[in-house]
C-alpha cells in the first residue's frame with residue numbers, strides 16, 4: 001500500500017486529520033506511535049469502540065499503539081478516589097484487550113509517569129504559558145458542568161498535553177469533543193520545543209436515548225461486553241424515529257460498525273412483513289428515509305449484528 005492509500009484509509013470515518021502533510025512524514029517513520037487516552041469509567045461502550053476501531057486499523061498499518069488509562073485525569077475530573085479508579089482501569093484494560101488490539105499494544109497508567117520530575121516540570125512550564133480562559137474553554141465538553149470549577153479542571157488539559165510528549169506520540173486520536181484540548185496541545189508543545197503530534201478526531205456516537213453523546217454516566221450505552229439479553233433490551237427501547245437519519249443511533253451504529261465490516265446488513269422479518277432483506281448502506285438510507293423500513297425491523301437487524309459482532313468480546317471476558 002502506498003502512502004496516499006494509507007492516508008485515505010486513515011481518513012475514513014474521521015471528521016478531521018490535522019494535518020495530512022505531516023501525516024505523510026509520520027508514515028515514512030519506522031514504527032510511529034499512536035495513542036488515545038481513556039478516563040477509566042464503568043463500562044467500555046460503543047462510543048469508546050469508535051476510537052478503538054481506528055487504533056486497530058492504525059496497528060495494522062504498522063503503528064505502535066499506546067492506550068493511556070488516564071487514572072489521574074479521571075481523578076481530576078471527579079470520577080472517584082484513585083483506588084476506585086485503579087480497579088475500574090484494570091477492568092477497562094481487559095475490555096480493550098477483548099476488542100482485539102494485538103499483544104504488542106501498550107497499556108499505560110497515567111499515574112505510572114505523571115508524577116515524575118520531568119513531567120511535572122513541563123506541566124509547570126505550560127502553566128505559565130496557558131491562559132485560564134483558554135484552559136477552561138478547552139474543557140467545555142470534557143468536564144462535567146460545574147458552576148464553581150476547580151483548579152483541577154485547568155490542570156487537566158495541560159497534563160493531557162504533556163502526556164503526548166511523555167508518551168512520544170506521533171498521532172493523538174480522540175473523539176471530536178477532545179478537539180479544543182488537542183489544538184491547545186499542538187500550540188503548547190511547539191512552545192516548549194516538543195514534537196507536535198498529528199491530531200485525528202472521530203465523530204461522537206449518539207446515546208441510545210438520542211442524546212448527543214453515548215456516555216457511561218448517562219446510562220444510554222451498549223457496553224462492548226453486554227449480555228445478549230441486555231443488548232436486546234437496550235436496542236428494543238432505543239430511540240429510532242421513523243424515517244429519520246440524522247441523529248438516529250441505529251443508523252449511526254450501522255454506519256460505524258456494520259458497513260466498515262460488511263457490505264450488507266441482514267434484516268430478518270416474518271414473511272407477512274416482506275421477509276428477510278439484505279441492504280447496502282445506500283439502500284438502508286433510502287428505504288428507511290422513505291418509510292419503507294420499519295424502525296423495529298432496523299432495530300432487529302442492528303441487534304442481531306451487534307450480538308454477533310461482540311461475541312468474541314463476551315467470550316474473552318468470560319475466559320479471562
Ligand SMILES: Nc1ncnc2c1ncn2[C@@H]1O[C@H](COP(=O)(O)OP(=O)(O)OP(=O)(O)O)[C@@H](O)[C@H]1O
Pocket residue numbers: 036037038039040041042046047048050051173174175176177178202203204205206213214215216217218
Ligand atoms: N459517545 C462517544 N462516541 C465516540 N467517541 C466517544 C464517545 N464517548 C467517548 N468517546 C471517546 O473515547 C475517548 C475517551 O473518552 P472517556 O472514556 O475518557 O470519555 P467519557 O466521555 O468520560 O466517557 P463516558 O462519559 O462514557 O465515561 C475519547 O476520545 C472520547 O472522544
